[in-house]
Amino acid sequence: MVLNSWREYEKEIADDRYYYARSCIRQNFFPGSETTFLRIMRQLGKDVYDDPRHTSCTGIGYHTDIVPLDTTMAVVARQFALMTEAGYENMAISCITSFGLYTEILETWHEFPETEQRARENLFKATGREFRKPKNIAHTSDIVFHNREAIRQMAVRDLKGLKVVEHIGCHYAKIFPKSGIGGSEFPYVLAGMVEAWGGQVVDYPERRHCCGFGFRNYLVKANRGFSIANSRKKLESMKPYKPDFMVANCPGCAMFLDKWQYALAEMENTTYGADGRGIPVLTYEEMAGLVLGYDPWEMGMQMHQVDVEPLLDKLGVDYDPAAKFLGRAGKYIGAPKPAGVNSFEGDRIYRIKN
Amino acid sequence: MAIDFGYSVSQPRAVDLDRNDLSLAREIVREMPEFSACIACGGCTATCTAGNLTSFNFRLVQTLVRRGEYAGAYAEMNKCMLCGKCRLVCPRGINTRGVVRLIKRKLGDY
Numbered sequence: 058m059v060l061n062s063w064r065e066y067e068k069e070i071a072d073d074r075y076y077y078a079r080s081c082i083r084q085n086f087f088p089g090s091e092t093t094f095l096r097i098m099r100q101l102g103k104d105v106y107d108d109p110r111h112t113s114c115t116g117i118g119y120h121t122d123i124v125p126l127d128t129t130m131a132v133v134a135r136q137f138a139l140m141t142e143a144g145y146e147n148m149a150i151s152c153i154t155s156f157g158l159y160t161e162i163l164e165t166w167h168e169f170p171e172t173e174q175r176a177r178e179n180l181f182k183a184t185g186r187e188f189r190k191p192k193n194i195a196h197t198s199d200i201v202f203h204n205r206e207a208i209r210q211m212a213v214r215d216l217k218g219l220k221v222v223e224h225i226g227c228h229y230a231k232i233f234p235k236s237g238i239g240g241s242e243f244p245y246v247l248a249g250m251v252e253a254w255g256g257q258v259v260d261y262p263e264r265r266h267c268c269g270f271g272f273r274n275y276l277v278k279a280n281r282g283f284s285i286a287n288s289r290k291k292l293e294s295m296k297p298y299k300p301d302f303m304v305a306n307c308p309g310c311a312m313f314l315d316k317w318q319y320a321l322a323e324m325e326n327t328t329y330g331a332d333g334r335g336i337p338v339l340t341y342e343e344m345a346g347l348v349l350g351y352d353p354w355e356m357g358m359q360m361h362q363v364d365v366e367p368l369l370d371k372l373g374v375d376y377d378p379a380a381k382f383l384g385r386a387g388k389y390i391g392a393p394k395p396a397g398v399n400s401f402e403g404d405r406i407y408r409i410k411n
Numbered sequence: 412m413a414i415d416f417g418y419s420v421s422q423p424r425a426v427d428l429d430r431n432d433l434s435l436a437r438e439i440v441r442e443m444p445e446f447s448a449c450i451a452c453g454g455c456t457a458t459c460t461a462g463n464l465t466s467f468n469f470r471l472v473q474t475l476v477r478r479g480e481y482a483g484a485y486a487e488m489n490k491c492m493l494c495g496k497c498r499l500v501c502p503r504g505i506n507t508r509g510v511v512r513l514i515k516r517k518l519g520d521y
Contacts, residue, residue, distance in 0.1 A: 281418040282420055324414060325420070
């Protein structure tokens with residue numbers, strides 16, 4: 058008997074020539090991460106086409122029931138048409154919501170061919186475009202995972218001695234397990250990167266619990282208590298393991314695990330890091346960028362709610378603290394007010410005395 | 412000074428056996444070992460006279476008490492009329508009326 062059940066958990070990832078589908082929310086929350094991905098790909102010698110013509114995938118509107126499915130399908134069909142016109146066949150998708158949506162639409166077209174026909178007609182009527190379906194769809198974390206050994210060989214530092222919490226976005230493999238490395242049961246995309254670069258992955262009880270993002274859970278203010286409760290459940294569960302940082306492959310997860318730490322510190326005066334501060338939350342591009350020796354401020358790491366400097370010190374990164382809030386051409390971009398999540402316990406006692 | 416963002420952290424409804432104090436539940440079972448024979452069939456609740464008139468649910472309360480969720484158990488048990496119908500139908504022969512009285516005695520403070 059041939060044992061091949063593990064093949065179900067493997068995924069084919071194209072090696073080169075990607076059409077890059079950017080994410081609308083990532084460009085706001087983690088504005089340097091997508092640029093960092095392109096920089097990594099250039100360093101690896103890969104061909105990535107960054108197309109300014111493509112639009113949002115409508116994912117947030119779709120999941121909040123304000124964009125009809127036919128519209129979403131037509132918009133996604135247009136992205137495929139742009140990819141076809143540019144001469145590419147492999148889609149590299151930056152956002153987990155988009156990745157889930159593209160996968161869902163391709164699956165829907167496969168199961169119900171009449172919906173594909175309708176999308177083609179709608180697209181042609183609206184824009185006069187036609188498209189071929191992509192040969193390969195990969196999330197950009199898949200592509201970084203695919204190149205993890207090559208990145209290790211180019212690395213200027215490793216993650217040795219660091220305990221890392223990895224968090225996979227739900228729409229990566231929980232909708233269609235076969236679309237993710239390791240499926241929904243053994244997601245390995247981020248753990249594989251951490252292990253390849255020398256870090257230690259933390260296996261804590263609520264590792265697979267939702268981050269609390271959930272569109273309806275945070276868009277409606279009355280539901281936000283439910284969103285933050287999910288994040289707190291994860292943070293409480295990981296705290297005893299004293300993680301040095303978290304890494305996520307979903308824009309929503311990275312944002313909420315980062316920003317809810319600020320909210321919890323202000324609401325309940327609770328922080329979850331071993332040093333009394335918050336736990337820094339990185340995107341996988343930032344983690345790869347640090348390993349490759351990129352400047353943290355060039356990668357946009359000053360946009361994080363939880364300060365990353367303690368982690369940079371642990372990694373031995375040579376950074377300029379004074380340049381943190383200097384944008385292009387040295388222009389000051391403004392600094393946030395001091396927050397409880399970024400102060401030592403000693404600092405907080407001092408603040409109360411005042 | 413805590414900031415009010417206009418919402419609060421929702422409290423979980425999950426029963427957390429690691430955090431709950433199970434000592435009183437264990438004491439109740441020690442004094443009345445037949446309590447642990449319950450299979451939660453719900454016969455007691457289905458025949459309950461008080462349950463016809465109020466929201467009283469004996470099966471729910473005894474399940475919560477055994478998991479260390481004592482809040483409100485005493486007030487709930489006060490709805491029992493001690494008629495004993497539940498005792499007649501219990502397939503495990505548990506002295507359910509005795510359980511009601513024991514829970515009231517042990518959990519008066521909750």
